[in-house]
Amino acid sequence: MSAQSPSSAHDFIGKEYKAGFVTDIEQETFPPGLDEAVIHEISKRKNEPAWLLEWRLRAYKRWLDMPEPTWAKVDFEPIDYQAISYFASPKGDKPKSLDEVDPELLKTYEKLGIPLHEQEVLAGVERDQDSNRVAVDAVFDSVSVTTTFKEELRAHGVIFCSLSEAVADHPELIQQYLGSVVPQGDNFYAALNSAVFSDGSFVYIPKGVRCPMELSTYFRINAQNTGQFERTLIIADEGSYVSYLEGCTAPMRDENQLHAAVVELVALEDASIKYSTVQNWYPGDANGLGGIYNFVTKRGVCRGARSHISWTQVETGSAITWKYPSVILRGDDSKGEFYSVALTNNHQQADTGTKMTHIGRNTSSTIISKGISAGQSSNAYRGRVRMNPGAMKARNFTQCDSLLIGDRASAHTFPSIESQRQDAVVEHEASTSKVNEDQLFLCRQRGIDGEKAVAMIVNGFCKEVFRELPMEFAVEASKLLEVSLEGAVG
Amino acid sequence: MKLLEVRNLVAEVDNKQILNGVNLTVNAGEVHAVMGPNGSGKSTLSNVLAGRPGYEVTSGSMELMGSPVNGMSVEERAHAGLFLGFQYPIEIPGVANMELLKNAIDSQRSATGEQEIGARELIQRVREVAKELQFSEEFLKREVNVGFSGGEKKRNEILQLMLMQPKLAFLDETDSGLDIDALQVVARGINAFSASDNAVVLVTHYQRLLNHVDVDFVHIMVNGELVKSGGKELALDVEARGYAEFLRS
Ligand SMILES: Nc1ncnc2c1ncn2[C@@H]1O[C@H](COP(=O)(O)OP(=O)(O)OP(=O)(O)O)[C@@H](O)[C@H]1O
Ligand SMILES: [Mg+2]
Numbered sequence: 001m002s003a004q005s006p007s008s009a010h011d012f013i014g015k016e017y018k019a020g021f022v023t024d025i026e027q028e029t030f031p032p033g034l035d036e037a038v039i040h041e042i043s044k045r046k047n048e049p050a051w052l053l054e055w056r057l058r059a060y061k062r063w064l065d066m067p068e069p070t071w072a073k074v075d076f077e078p079i080d081y082q083a084i085s086y087f088a089s090p091k092g093d094k095p096k097s098l099d100e101v102d103p104e105l106l107k108t109y110e111k112l113g114i115p116l117h118e119q120e121v122l123a124g125v126e127r128d129q130d131s132n133r134v135a136v137d138a139v140f141d142s143v144s145v146t147t148t149f150k151e152e153l154r155a156h157g158v159i160f161c162s163l164s165e166a167v168a169d170h171p172e173l174i175q176q177y178l179g180s181v182v183p184q185g186d187n188f189y190a191a192l193n194s195a196v197f198s199d200g201s202f203v204y205i206p207k208g209v210r211c212p213m214e215l216s217t218y219f220r221i222n223a224q225n226t227g228q229f230e231r232t233l234i235i236a237d238e239g240s241y242v243s244y245l246e247g248c249t250a251p252m253r254d255e256n257q258l259h260a261a262v263v264e265l266v267a268l269e270d271a272s273i274k275y276s277t278v279q280n281w282y283p284g285d286a287n288g289l290g291g292i293y294n295f296v297t298k299r300g301v302c303r304g305a306r307s308h309i310s311w312t313q314v315e316t317g318s319a320i321t322w323k324y325p326s327v328i329l330r331g332d333d334s335k336g337e338f339y340s341v342a343l344t345n346n347h348q349q350a351d352t353g354t355k356m357t358h359i360g361r362n363t364s365s366t367i368i369s370k371g372i373s374a375g376q377s378s379n380a381y382r383g384r385v386r387m388n389p390g391a392m393k394a395r396n397f398t399q400c401d402s403l404l405i406g407d408r409a410s411a412h413t414f415p416s417i418e419s420q421r422q423d424a425v426v427e428h429e430a431s432t433s434k435v436n437e438d439q440l441f442l443c444r445q446r447g448i449d450g451e452k453a454v455a456m457i458v459n460g461f462c463k464e465v466f467r468e469l470p471m472e473f474a475v476e477a478s479k480l481l482e483v484s485l486e487g488a489v490g
Numbered sequence: 491m492k493l494l495e496v497r498n499l500v501a502e503v504d505n506k507q508i509l510n511g512v513n514l515t516v517n518a519g520e521v522h523a524v525m526g527p528n529g530s531g532k533s534t535l536s537n538v539l540a541g542r543p544g545y546e547v548t549s550g551s552m553e554l555m556g557s558p559v560n561g562m563s564v565e566e567r568a569h570a571g572l573f574l575g576f577q578y579p580i581e582i583p584g585v586a587n588m589e590l591l592k593n594a595i596d597s598q599r600s601a602t603g604e605q606e607i608g609a610r611e612l613i614q615r616v617r618e619v620a621k622e623l624q625f626s627e628e629f630l631k632r633e634v635n636v637g638f639s640g641g642e643k644k645r646n647e648i649l650q651l652m653l654m655q656p657k658l659a660f661l662d663e664t665d666s667g668l669d670i671d672a673l674q675v676v677a678r679g680i681n682a683f684s685a686s687d688n689a690v691v692l693v694t695h696y697q698r699l700l701n702h703v704d705v706d707f708v709h710i711m712v713n714g715e716l717v718k719s720g721g722k723e724l725a726l727d728v729e730a731r732g733y734a735e736f737l738r739s
Contacts, residue, residue, distance in 0.1 A: 437543070438580045445540050446594035446650065447568035447601065456593060460584025460633070 020252030059194030088223035166202035181264035200230035205240035221250035236271035269304025281317035288347025291319025298325035302334035310337040326355035329363035344377030353382035358391035373409035455482035499550035510714035526711030569601035571657030648679040677702030
């Protein structure tokens, strides 16, 4: 009887990608190819000041001399950077209000459950609750479509707008901080991003302000054959607090598409930034055809004493994920955190983790990583914890757990600890396990469908990370996990 | 009404034959006890009934609520009304007791086309049952069996039993490892559950459970077969003399 009924965890997983539709809209897309002229053109479209154009060109020159990184445990055909288009935007001027936004675009966000009207809230969340309000910056291919709650935030002194607007309206902040955390030449993809970045979000929280609502950016790739190169910059001034969420999706296509973003966070004295990501780029089909290459550089610096940066990520999408949200702990008593769930299925590959660099005294960091690999996927955790000579009494706690579903998936962990302090306290725990067939049997015996049961068990495995997410994201994340595990895989 | 009918059941695990022709009929309103030496096949029988992957029926037949179970998945057998109380209840880290209960009840309901249970109704029902089983509120928020003592795990099985209200409960050593008070609590649970339209099969090593639960039939399992059936007195017999006489036969 076991031959005809599904018997073990891997029979209960598969994939159905719900955000895979294409928006039919007139778009302006640059022809494929990258040279200085293209960069001039991007900068011109955005009416950028001369210094920024020069900044881009400097990055471009560096990029030309840089090799692509090869150390990650991912495998893909070389990318032809001349075959990619570096700019795509809906036709026409940027809409001044929501009424001017193309209805097709509005429909897109409606379908995705992203509220562009301020009276709405994220899908699945109760209305009319002040505490549940979320301001959204909606980035569609290379441009920001709209940003909600701007005025209300402004009243608190909070700046939340697209990066392009910030360049025009707050050049002094941009000049001071752009590239200050992730330098242009940091790595190949960051250099490329610095040369061609299109849009992204900018956040500034003034001294002593606790941001009155969650801020979020929703990235959508729509255009074919186009790369997305957004850039986000968040500055939390002394004693301020902000919680920022990031989500992303893309249509189902047979070709791979490149997403090379840069995110920079700056926390000054006593400031706190909580950055959450639910990454759901198109993962490719069951045979590994198509999907997004998600090559992202995210880094925060705890500049001031007692500052705090916390990354939480739930990575379920993308054909390949290459991403290491990191924290530089410069301020004394500062704190860095990394909570991660990375789920790979079918032929997905993920190489993700974090870097915690302890420079200040009494700095502490916490890393909790949960990797789930199903199908024939490969899932690697890569972490580096460094205690510099001045990092008196620095502390780190790392826990990385891998869960395997089926016998064809693989999990790897590459932790590294470099301590130049005798008084550093470093704890590391790691585990690798399979979805427990006894747990699965218990759930099914209680009548719970095998697919649902696997999702429930995997959700339980991720609990420590999910509870770091803001409520509405936590709900979305567990649903996403369930969807990503849905269907049947041989 | 026949809730369970097992005929000449032969089954194997990992190509090793464990059940060598089991016959058992359980009618609504009955309580049965199955006793037998370690390794005689009692847990195997429960797993085979439930359709656990890896347990292969090679001949014979099984009917649940009057329908053959051939080709029914684990879930379908559960929806038909079969409940297993596990000899070794497993922990599920990160999954709250309440979540398991809600999903279990909802899956049962959706199989019969009923609506999902509302949060309020669920909490209310769980509270009532928990009180009967002397569970604290805090206990319900905990993760399934994680950090539970042996006795608490067994009581948790009874909690699930009482909330799910199956037709046929097959309880595998739910009385093992219980202190005397817990034994009484569990027995009360079983008695409260037992009714004219359902049935209970208790796998046990101890005659003492039968002091608290009214049992109609006692069966002795030896070597993958039910070799003898009788009333309560059979349990006393075994308690006094062991299984030696059955082993010889
Ligand atoms: N997966 C397996 N592979 C091989 N043999 C098994 C397997 N599962 C059970 N057995 C064997 O089947 C026999 C019956 O085991 P079972 O667990 O059904 O006994 P039991 O009557 O429940 O014993 P106990 O009273 O100790 O709980 C034992 O000899 C056991 O070792
Ligand atoms: Mg047993």
